[in-house]
Amino acid sequence: MELYGGLLRAGHLPVQVISMFFAPQRRAEMKRFLAFLLIASLCVPVFAAGQSEAPAAKPQEIRVLLANHPYGELIKPMIPEFEAKTGIKVNVESLQESQLTQKLTTEFATGSSTVDVFMTRPLQEGLLFIKNGWYAPLDAYDFSDYPATSVSLGQKDGKTYIVPLVTEWQVLYYRKDLLRKAGLKVPTNFTELEAAAKAMTSADVAGFGSRGKGAAAVTQISSFIYNFGGNYLDKNVAVFNTPEAVEAFRYYGKLLANYGPQGVTSMSWENLMPVFQAGKLAMWTDASVFYGQLVDPTKTQVPAADIGVAQLPAGPKGDHPFIVVSWGFGLSSKTQNKAAATQFLEWATSKDLAVKAMLANITMARDSAWTDPSVKQKMNAELAATQSHAAKNGYPFDRPFMSAVGKARDLIGEVVIEAIDSKGTSTRLQALATEKVNAVNDLLKADGEYGGK
Amino acid sequence: MKTTIGQRIIFLVVLLLILVPTIFPFLWMLLSSFKSQVDIIAWPPKFIFEVTLRNYLKVFGEQQFLRYLMNSSIVGISAVALSLLIGLPAAYSIARFGQRKLMVLILVARLMPGISFLMPWYIIFSRLGLMDSYTALILSHMLIALPVVVWVMSAYFETLPREMEESAMIDGATQQRAFVSIILPLSTPGIVTATTLSFIFSWNNFMFSQVLSMAKTRTLPIAIYNFMSYAEVDWGGVMASAVTIMTPAIILTMIFQKYVVKGLTMGAVKG
Numbered sequence: 001m002e003l004y005g006g007l008l009r010a011g012h013l014p015v016q017v018i019s020m021f022f023a024p025q026r027r028a029e030m031k032r033f034l035a036f037l038l039i040a041s042l043c044v045p046v047f048a049a050g051q052s053e054a055p056a057a058k059p060q061e062i063r064v065l066l067a068n069h070p071y072g073e074l075i076k077p078m079i080p081e082f083e084a085k086t087g088i089k090v091n092v093e094s095l096q097e098s099q100l101t102q103k104l105t106t107e108f109a110t111g112s113s114t115v116d117v118f119m120t121r122p123l124q125e126g127l128l129f130i131k132n133g134w135y136a137p138l139d140a141y142d143f144s145d146y147p148a149t150s151v152s153l154g155q156k157d158g159k160t161y162i163v164p165l166v167t168e169w170q171v172l173y174y175r176k177d178l179l180r181k182a183g184l185k186v187p188t189n190f191t192e193l194e195a196a197a198k199a200m201t202s203a204d205v206a207g208f209g210s211r212g213k214g215a216a217a218v219t220q221i222s223s224f225i226y227n228f229g230g231n232y233l234d235k236n237v238a239v240f241n242t243p244e245a246v247e248a249f250r251y252y253g254k255l256l257a258n259y260g261p262q263g264v265t266s267m268s269w270e271n272l273m274p275v276f277q278a279g280k281l282a283m284w285t286d287a288s289v290f291y292g293q294l295v296d297p298t299k300t301q302v303p304a305a306d307i308g309v310a311q312l313p314a315g316p317k318g319d320h321p322f323i324v325v326s327w328g329f330g331l332s333s334k335t336q337n338k339a340a341a342t343q344f345l346e347w348a349t350s351k352d353l354a355v356k357a358m359l360a361n362i363t364m365a366r367d368s369a370w371t372d373p374s375v376k377q378k379m380n381a382e383l384a385a386t387q388s389h390a391a392k393n394g395y396p397f398d399r400p401f402m403s404a405v406g407k408a409r410d411l412i413g414e415v416v417i418e419a420i421d422s423k424g425t426s427t428r429l430q431a432l433a434t435e436k437v438n439a440v441n442d443l444l445k446a447d448g449e450y451g452g453k
Numbered sequence: 454m455k456t457t458i459g460q461r462i463i464f465l466v467v468l469l470l471i472l473v474p475t476i477f478p479f480l481w482m483l484l485s486s487f488k489s490q491v492d493i494i495a496w497p498p499k500f501i502f503e504v505t506l507r508n509y510l511k512v513f514g515e516q517q518f519l520r521y522l523m524n525s526s527i528v529g530i531s532a533v534a535l536s537l538l539i540g541l542p543a544a545y546s547i548a549r550f551g552q553r554k555l556m557v558l559i560l561v562a563r564l565m566p567g568i569s570f571l572m573p574w575y576i577i578f579s580r581l582g583l584m585d586s587y588t589a590l591i592l593s594h595m596l597i598a599l600p601v602v603v604w605v606m607s608a609y610f611e612t613l614p615r616e617m618e619e620s621a622m623i624d625g626a627t628q629q630r631a632f633v634s635i636i637l638p639l640s641t642p643g644i645v646t647a648t649t650l651s652f653i654f655s656w657n658n659f660m661f662s663q664v665l666s667m668a669k670t671r672t673l674p675i676a677i678y679n680f681m682s683y684a685e686v687d688w689g690g691v692m693a694s695a696v697t698i699m700t701p702a703i704i705l706t707m708i709f710q711k712y713v714v715k716g717l718t719m720g721a722v723k724g
Contacts, residue, residue, distance in 0.1 A: 067682070067683055068678070068679065068681060068682035068683060069682055069683040070682070070683070070685075072682075073682075091668065092668070093667055093668045094679070095678070096678040096679075096681045096682065097683055099663060099675075099678060102663070102664075103663070103664065106571070106572070106575055106664055107575075109572070110572060110575050110576045110579070111576075112575065112576055112579035112580065114579070114584070269684065270686050274493075274494035275496075277491075277494050278494050278495055278496045280496055287684070289683075289684040290684060293684075293685060298489065298490060298491065299490045299491060300491065301491055301494075301495065326683075327683070
């Protein structure tokens, strides 16, 4: 039915278009054809009207877009409970994160979205979505259980648009057995980190790994830049060409080029994790989300007892690993079912679910989830220690926080690659960084964000 | 003509040089689809390992790939069938009446980057309430299938001698009748080629399906991403679903290849 109904409804649009293609000598045929179309199109509104009257007593229905994310997997089986309790019908779709962004952008940009509630990445798309008015303001939501820095990400002009969901922070994964064999302790500063990387590098094992693939590396080098005393943006002006930041690029490049796995400039987490899991990497810095997979015996060759997790070593001028809200929940400003959508949002970000998620090793943004007794008992002590350290000292961004973040990451990525390719010694690194700083500032200016706020 | 041993060796070496780089990724994919995650990432790579069917159980159990298989089939078959229905007469008319400009116009539609169609389509289909319907997907996939049909078939029709239709028309057939009863049966190899090609293009299409399909009509290439989640890639699942997607396409090609060859040799006009 929908197959033909759609074609029929489409039918009465292009009458003029079709008639343009008829040659003059075929006027009579055309007239007959037009008459037929006219009759056909007159019939359509009757059907259409008939359709729209029916669903008056229909139960409330909402459309929810989730990411392919452990939290999405966690709540999906519980949605029937929510439906039974509230009588709201929930249509769920799960998408891989870049597809999710693309789908949301297409739907919102064309102004014909039917999405009501969706998972969203505050740092990647938050600013742009807020600026375009795609999130509905969450005036009635209780944000008291969330760290202020995480809530402020989704705020503009006193309104909050994003509920923080999952946090992650930078950690150092390391091989306890290799460290022991080298007679070393867990590195606590960058000098020790380099010494440990050198000591554990062998023909078979790389001493130190972190993302080297341009844009992907931007988030993981961020903590290094902070710890050297630099930053990407300062008051919405790009500043990653300061001597401190350039030193961080050099250090990161030197470590990866000398002690990193082969081909590191094309490696992101999806390439580095298997290397670590196969036992070919002694230390790996990346986000905390990977811990569960590293100690899962069905996924890793290294015994879980040999895998440790520690806070990122401190730098010469600071100790500020990033701790970011990687995922949040948003409400579409175009929603036709605001009450039902809000109800779902409240449920999907509730305390109960946050505790359940913590027990499934998902690190949640809610404060209360971390103090829950059952969580405290089960949580890995080393991982919990890195969280409390990052929560106290961390910096809430792992990338330049701006609308054109994707383009900015590409630009900064080129500096990272140059640093690695030259083992940190490039003489043109400073000039390259300055060139990219200017380019990022141009992006900020183009979006009207330069120097503001 | 006899081949010397030297020639045979050269032939085999060249064959190997071509085959190894093309076959190896597929072989690797096939092997990996039967491995556990630990064996997939193992270094050095394992060629002897414990075979597991877990990945396929996931593909057809948890992820309901049969449904996506159905969706892809419905969309592919309908799009190709509709394209043949419209495209065959169009190609015939282009071939017989020399409407080269129309050909170019159709080619332009194919050469334009697909993404430029997506926004307008999205707006039109959502206004018409056609999102997540097969109609929208089939219509969009016709953009892929129709130009292939028209181009392959008009070239094919041009190779058929006019005398055949003319003799049919002398016997009293209309031109339409000659087309249906004489030209189409003679064109089986061409039709099979056009059908196979356009079906495979539709089968593999990612971009249109990604934007225009939703939960209900999701097609296979989109469903592969079900195995990639945030900060985690289930390589076994990805490999198993890739094998699942490729198998029907490979089987189809193998079956129809035979027909294409047979048709080409038998359909020729002798003398």
